Structures are given as structure tokens and as C-alpha cells.
Amino acid sequence: MSDDKKESLQKLQQLLQSLQVGQQVSETSSLPPKKKDEYKFWKTQPVASFEEKIQSEGPIDERKTPDDIADSPLPLLSSFEWVNVDMEDDHQADQLYDLLCNHYVEDKDSSLRFQYSQKFLKWALKSPRWKKDWHVGVRVKESGKLVAFISAIPVNLSVREKKIESVEINFLCVHKQLRSKRLAPILIKEITRRVNKCDIWHALYSGGGVIPTPVSTCRYTHRPLNFGKLYECGFSGLPHNTTKEQMIARYTIGSSTKLTGLRSLESKDLDQVKTLFDTFQSKYELYQNFTTEELEHWLLGDKEQQNLENQNDKVIQSFVVENDSGEITDFVSFYILPFGVLQDNVHKTVNVAYLFYYATTAGLKEPSDDIEATKVLKHRLIELVGDVLVLAKQLGIDVLNALTSQDNTLFLQDLKFGLGDGYLHFYLFNYRAFPIDGGIDKETGKFDEIKRSKVGVVML
Numbered sequence: 001m002s003d004d005k006k007e008s009l010q011k012l013q014q015l016l017q018s019l020q021v022g023q024q025v026s027e028t029s030s031l032p033p034k035k036k037d038e039y040k041f042w043k044t045q046p047v048a049s050f051e052e053k054i055q056s057e058g059p060i061d062e063r064k065t066p067d068d069i070a071d072s073p074l075p076l077l078s079s080f081e082w083v084n085v086d087m088e089d090d091h092q093a094d095q096l097y098d099l100l101c102n103h104y105v106e107d108k109d110s111s112l113r114f115q116y117s118q119k120f121l122k123w124a125l126k127s128p129r130w131k132k133d134w135h136v137g138v139r140v141k142e143s144g145k146l147v148a149f150i151s152a153i154p155v156n157l158s159v160r161e162k163k164i165e166s167v168e169i170n171f172l173c174v175h176k177q178l179r180s181k182r183l184a185p186i187l188i189k190e191i192t193r194r195v196n197k198c199d200i201w202h203a204l205y206s207g208g209g210v211i212p213t214p215v216s217t218c219r220y221t222h223r224p225l226n227f228g229k230l231y232e233c234g235f236s237g238l239p240h241n242t243t244k245e246q247m248i249a250r251y252t253i254g255s256s257t258k259l260t261g262l263r264s265l266e267s268k269d270l271d272q273v274k275t276l277f278d279t280f281q282s283k284y285e286l287y288q289n290f291t292t293e294e295l296e297h298w299l300l301g302d303k304e305q306q307n308l309e310n311q312n313d314k315v316i317q318s319f320v321v322e323n324d325s326g327e328i329t330d331f332v333s334f335y336i337l338p339f340g341v342l343q344d345n346v347h348k349t350v351n352v353a354y355l356f357y358y359a360t361t362a363g364l365k366e367p368s369d370d371i372e373a374t375k376v377l378k379h380r381l382i383e384l385v386g387d388v389l390v391l392a393k394q395l396g397i398d399v400l401n402a403l404t405s406q407d408n409t410l411f412l413q414d415l416k417f418g419l420g421d422g423y424l425h426f427y428l429f430n431y432r433a434f435p436i437d438g439g440i441d442k443e444t445g446k447f448d449e450i451k452r453s454k455v456g457v458v459m460l
Helices: 004-020 090-103 118-125 176-179 182-194 227-233 242-250 267-281 292-300 372-396
Strands: 081-083 112-114 135-140 145-158 162-172 202-206 216-226 262-263 284-290 316-320 328-336 340-341 352-359 399-405 418-429
Touching: 004 216, 081 162, 090 118, 090 162, 090 227, 118 145, 118 162, 135 182, 145 202, 162 176, 162 182, 162 242, 176 182, 182 399, 227 242, 242 267, 267 292, 267 328, 267 352, 292 352, 328 372, 352 372, 372 399
Parallel strands: 162 202, 352 399
Antiparallel strands: 081 135, 112 340, 135 145, 145 162, 145 284, 202 418, 216 399, 216 418, 262 316, 316 328, 328 352
């Protein structure tokens, strides 16, 4: 990466930080914003500071070994206790569902909130090599009520050419009535302790709020599929000088897909899909290296989902395009995560899908001409994701969300995705890295079709 590019990316991140620190910028963040001088906890952690100008990439703290890490959990107030939330126990999985549904991230107006189903949580938390010890909860001793949670799953991460054994941190949640108890930093330190005891020292995590210091920032985009319902729920507003009927007409899509050879992904396709996916992902600067077993889990679901009689009930939907020679030329996937409507008597749920991983052979055979390769890739992605819109609509999805990550900026405008209010910031724990493009134009804050994004990882 050139020095000019590094400096430009660092300026973009500083601009985003200056715009967002002290403001409620994330559509899914319910925690109060902080000022720069209030990050006392993060100043004690091995993360880059806002002011730091990174000179080289690599681990921040390499001095420790598992023997240096305490064997016992961190102390809690006497009325609380640590527990492992057993996702193989339906009762405990329901308790986690209740905690997240009532106290996890919601929009800034407190009108919409994620509804993580039990099958979604099992898929998200029981990926290959998962550890029960990394599903960390806090209960009230007297009542047994689950009031806080944080999780980690193992991932093999690549930061440019460097492969890093890591974990992905997710689902940090504290009961609203306990937000003043400073449980979040304790949860972070406890999950760090447990991961470090396994000789893993790096982590990937993301969030809508700005903390020290994002390695990349992407923006949310939304493609309405049922504008009338979204408008009635308050999810979408009417642009100036437009009517509801005009917006419904604008977002109308066809009833059938167009790509020849498009079908649902099957287990027999995984070897071909993995080869295609590995090639496609290698062009990014931040991505995960999946084994075939991991790819099966993330694209086909866990065994419970794979055994569902009705495939439409799966939280992950994956499709391939197979040509006449039996070659898989493309694959695409999206996952389904409904929003609960908190302040509406007509609709109780908004059915939301998120674009997940994809790959295509389009453009890969034109390396000598980047402009032509990009043109070919753009055309194919418009076709591929255009069919995803149809497939999602057939499943009753109301809106398809996508970040400006991957190569998404090539098709977002053409397929009528609109810029959302929210940003997603990606973070690395105990690892310094030069800023990575997130698909946002540094001058306008809109889609960057030229540089695009170098973020290939998708987090739930």
C-alpha cells in the first residue's frame, strides 16, 4: 500500500470519527455515545489509539503466554455469577433469545429491534471448533435470570498477506437496567481471558459506535422489497415530492429469476464452491479463510437446518449457478434476521435479509485489463444480486440489507439500494493494521465504485 493511500484512508477514518463521536450514528446501536476522552477502558487494551499513526502492521502485545493468564474468572458483584450458556440446551438458548430480543441493539428511535431466533443463534454460535466456554453469561444468583452475555467463535483471519489465528467476538449484551454496573468491560476482559488461555491473542469485532480504532468502516444500504409495509412501520420514509404509490412502483421487481442454471446450493457443490470462493476472496485485504467444513456450516446451516423439510425455514439461503458442463460459475447467499416492531399495532415484524457471501468467475479471466474485468464483474453481480432480490421477495422478505463491503458498490446503485444512516466499523484486537477501504467515497460518504471495498469478511 502506498504512503498516499495510507494517509488518505487514515484521514477518512478520522473524518468519520469526528462526525460520529458524540452522535448517535448507528441505526442499530442503543448504547449512549461517548466522547474521545471517555475511552478509559480501551486505553488499557492492546488496540491502536485514535491519534496513533501506524507505521507497520502486526501484533501489539506478543509478550504473554497462556501460563501468564489467570485460571479463574474475573470477580463479579456478589449478587451475580458467571455461567456458560449451553446452546445445546433449548431452555438456555431461549433465555439468550429473551435477553437479546429485549436488550440488544435497536434503532435510535427504539422502534425496531433484532429478533434472533433460537435456530439463528445456534447457527451463529456453534460453528466448527466452537467452545461452550466461549459462550459467556452473567446470571443473577437469586433468580437465575440471564442478564449479560458475550461470545467468541474461532476464525482463521487474513489481514492482507498475513494469516492470523483469531476469534470473532459478537453478541455483547447487558440488561438495560444494569448498564450502569460497568459489566461490558468485565465481559470483554473475561472473554479475552478465556480465549488467551487457548493461546489465541487476536480478535475481530464490529459495531455501530466508534471506539479506538476502526480498521475499516462500511455503510449500511437498504433495498426495499415491500415498501408499503416498511413505510407503515417507520422503517422507510417518503422522499420529498413523492407518494407512497410512486415508491411502491419504484421498488417493484419481477416474479421470476433470470439466470440460467440458478439453483439451491447442495453439499455436493462445496468443493467447487470453496475453490471459487478462495480465489474470489484473496483479492480483499481483510477476510476469513474457511475450511470446507466451515463453509458448509455457514452456507448450508447446521445439521438441524440442513435436515429441515421446508428449506424456506432456514435462516441461511444459498444458491449456485451451474453451467451446462457442470461447472459452478457463481454462488450467492443471504441470511434472514427479522426486526421486531416495538411501536406499531399493525405489523409486529419486519422480515429482513442481509446479503452474505458470494463469488463469481466473472472478470477473473481478464487480469490484463482491470477496466474490462471490472465491467464484466459489475454486469454479473447485477444479474446475480438481481435474482437474489426475486428469491428474497418470494420468501416474504420486506427489505434486503447490504454493506458497502466486498464488491457491493458495483451493483448497489443499479439495483436501487439506498444509503442508510448506519455505519459498521470493523476492529482488530491486539493487532495494528493500516486502514482498509470500506467502499465509501471519502469526499461524499457515498458508494465508491472505483476503489470499492477491500473488506471481504461478513459478520452477523
